[in-house]
Amino acid sequence: MHSSSHHHGHRAGEASAKATNGLILQGGWRYDLHGWFFDTCLFRGKGRELRQRAATLAQLQPGDRVLDVGCGTGTLALEVQRRVGSAGRVVGIDPGTEQIARARAKAARHHMPIAFQVGVIEQLAFPEQTFDVVLSTLMMHHLPKSLKVQGLAEIARVLKGGGCLIIADFTRKQERSGLATRFHAGGSSLSELAALVADAGFAQVEMQEMPPPRFSAFPGAGFVRAYKSADVGMITEG
Numbered sequence: 001m002h003s004s005s006h007h008h009g010h011r012a013g014e015a016s017a018k019a020t021n022g023l024i025l026q027g028g029w030r031y032d033l034h035g036w037f038f039d040t041c042l043f044r045g046k047g048r049e050l051r052q053r054a055a056t057l058a059q060l061q062p063g064d065r066v067l068d069v070g071c072g073t074g075t076l077a078l079e080v081q082r083r084v085g086s087a088g089r090v091v092g093i094d095p096g097t098e099q100i101a102r103a104r105a106k107a108a109r110h111h112m113p114i115a116f117q118v119g120v121i122e123q124l125a126f127p128e129q130t131f132d133v134v135l136s137t138l139m140m141h142h143l144p145k146s147l148k149v150q151g152l153a154e155i156a157r158v159l160k161g162g163g164c165l166i167i168a169d170f171t172r173k174q175e176r177s178g179l180a181t182r183f184h185a186g187g188s189s190l191s192e193l194a195a196l197v198a199d200a201g202f203a204q205v206e207m208q209e210m211p212p213p214r215f216s217a218f219p220g221a222g223f224v225r226a227y228k229s230a231d232v233g234m235i236t237e238g
């Protein structure tokens, strides 16, 4: 797309990315190497399993339009593109410029037409009702509560009526035991996250837990799946 509005949206996204209160990650390929080491040696493959499960929970259909919020280096978006096929359209946004550069390189290597853009959850540069599915993995714990609320409202705006939201995040530090207590990243409580999702106007809010395996530093994670009410945004007659 070459319209001036597109370029304007892109720059606006980059500007708000610099101002975000979210914890931005950088590192590009070093992030992927670090992630591979953690997942293989310490998490017993649970990181990979988590992204696969998030994609499965979304019940993706060929041709779906999908947004990955806080996409990092794009690993989940690549998996999503495989599942929605060439008729599908996948977009990933993240404020980390190095993560976006790495994600673009990975998509190019796999000949996948994924649009990776610098951007933030609190100001999504897309019109209302653009996406069938919005996903976000291991990202919510990077945001203060006010930003989570703002971000969920933005997701509700860009999702189509009946569209699906999937969030996966680490467990809270206080809810861990054993080796997992040493893992640095503190997540959100699953029920708190689900309550925020419901407050943002989503329906059919479900939670699923992914407990840590024995002898692993994986801190445990949880999923929230919810749907935007089909009648939201529709003009009612009468």
Ligand SMILES: C[S@@+](CC[C@H](N)C(=O)[O-])C[C@H]1O[C@@H](n2cnc3c(N)ncnc32)[C@H](O)[C@@H]1O
Pocket (backbone or CB within 6 Å): 020, 021, 022, 023, 024, 025, 026, 069, 070, 071, 072, 073, 075, 076, 093, 094, 095, 096, 099, 119, 120, 121, 122, 136, 137, 138, 139, 142, 143
């Ligand atoms: C732990 S990483 C997870 C990345 C990826 N989703 C994955 O599963 O590997 C969290 C990501 O959230 C991003 N992030 C931080 N603040 C954000 C914001 N305001 N909006 C969107 N993403 C944000 C960070 O830059 C980082 O890439």
